[in-house]
Amino acid sequence: MAIGPRIVASGGFDALYREGMALIEEVASYLDGDGRSDSRRLKREASFVYATESMRLTTRLMQLASWLLLQRAVNEGELTPENARVEKEKVRFSATPTERGGPGFEDLPERLRGFISKGDRLFERVQQYDKLERGGVPDYSPETEGGIADQLARLKAAFGRLKE
Template sequence: MMSSGGFDLLYREGMSLIEEVAAYLDGDGRAESAGLDRDASFLYATESMRLTTRLMQLASWLLLHRAVSEGEISFEQARAEKAKVKFSALPSERGGPGWDDLPERMRGYIQKGDRLFARVVKFDRIERGEEELPPANPENGVSAQLDRLKQAFGRS
């Protein structure tokens, strides 16, 4: 992922989401949450703290990987630092009292944050050898072309 440009995309996506959410929570989110009923207001406060925590964990992970890719620190140094930051678990379900009353943008940021967080956690597990890379998608034209080139040049 690092060499394929996938990390740069993930990094930009993650940092962009972090900036968007911070601006939202500090601006429009305050205004949108002001009129919520008690249940929704409590849920908004809880979810904004959870989202902020997850995004800060993501930022730490992304910045450590960025430092490794730019040669600022070694992979071993990054691994030692990452051991200090534990990813919080994503809720298995969303909903409950007040969920439907949350501002639409807040629910959207929560969903985006959950998807990005799940991708980073999966990549982290693959990197640590806890999971294997998913098999190449034969439907993917690029993957199929690379497989053909490998066969043509006798490499597996």
């Protein structure tokens, strides 16, 4: 078994799963409660941005929930990795905007902006886990001293010398 799937099946996934599901519940509660009253107090431009961003966030979180539930089913032996891959192919993650902001974004309620930020970070982590699960190496900046890419580069260099 490749190291990636073993890492995904480890306790790190459990923490990611709990965090993801908690965020989904928290966002749903906010949008159905305080978020409604927050959105009514916004100016027209910010109100449009609120509708757009809350829809994007909800879509993104539902995609993440699908991925998390599929991965949990694999980890618990309820689904084979091959079957999960087929199902995961049906879940297309929407792209994260390269930059957040624009007219009206800063006028959004702070809580919504916080949820958007948390959702983006969670999405990045899930993408890394997905890549690991597929046997790939996560995309971490090689410039980060002591980071995973740096450590992998050092291991490759060390094992490369051993083979010679």
